Amino acid sequence: MTQSPPLARALNGARSRKGAGARVEGIDYGPLAQWLGFHLRLAQIASFQAFAAEVGEVDLPPGRFALLTLIGRNPGISQTVLSRAAGRDKSTLTPALRDLRKRELILCQRLARDRRSYHLSLTPAGQTMLRRLTHCAARHEHNLERIVGARDRPKLLRLLNKIVTELG
Amino acid sequence: MTQSPPLARALNGARSRKGAGARVEGIDYGPLAQWLGFHLRLAQIASFQAFAAEVGEVDLPPGRFALLTLIGRNPGISQTVLSRAAGRDKSTLTPALRDLRKRELILCQRLARDRRSYHLSLTPAGQTMLRRLTHCAARHEHNLERIVGARDRPKLLRLLNKIVTELG
DNA sequence: GCCAATTGGTCGGATATAAAACTATCTGCT
């Protein structure tokens, strides 16, 4: 339908949902087809996009969600600890937290105790927002669970966790 | 050591390898601890960084590797198809491919057949580079396999693949 | 007390990525 003989069908197979999505048919993935690293990447992208779609209505980038959850669960946490918990560099929190503060979702308090660090906590509005997002996330997780199957879910979780822990 | 009582140990536990890495101790992850999406993200980051370290010596960003592999396996592939296969937006390939072309690793040919699209292929230098990278990637995969265990590897691959396919 | 080393956070530069708008080309229908 396009032109180059062996690749033509590639376009049409595999639901054309944006850039990420299913494997493209008619393409030889070579060793990639067997590599965990590549599949981790694709799965993460797919999951991320699905999550973004689920949260779509709520005006808050997906990345902020983990931050809100961690702050909500650990009031008084500092930026550095938060960055490690969320698996991101501490420097990336500066703009993200500034945004959350501007939206009045979190509180950043300098304490006399140690005036270098901030103690982060949720405002009431932040707690409300977190509840809404948690709801969306639960729907997303439900979808994922349906896909992997309730029986394999714990194993998948354990394997992913092992990778994170042992590669760290 | 730091200050806020319950969070103090968080910094020291869990090898302080950059931003990504193992779970931070002393932190309450709340529902995140059980969410596949979050763990997918962490595992992908960890894997990506480990891969980058493995490939470190070779002067080529990790992201380019999948592109080279796919082009090598599917000579004549177009940018749009390549972008789908690699799970990225087509617009992101423009700078990446320009770089690869500048390094003389790939060939971008306009064919008279359809002068909109390019037919991509590897140069001899590109093939050599691909072989070297494949070697590094194999080491990385070997590490991952050691971590997840040879027995669980196929299952993990299958589950990841299912997520990608069904979320697409 | 004072200075060196450490630690928390920010800034600037670089890369990666996506989404939308745009250009060039091709295809089909008339």
Next chain:
DNA sequence: AGCAGATAGTTTTATATCCGACCAATTGGC
């Protein structure tokens, strides 16, 4: 032909992210 609609790539704009350099506050040894 000629024009509408589809398709391939590029550009523009906006984020997210990392890293290394930086500044401010703290701590420990003297």
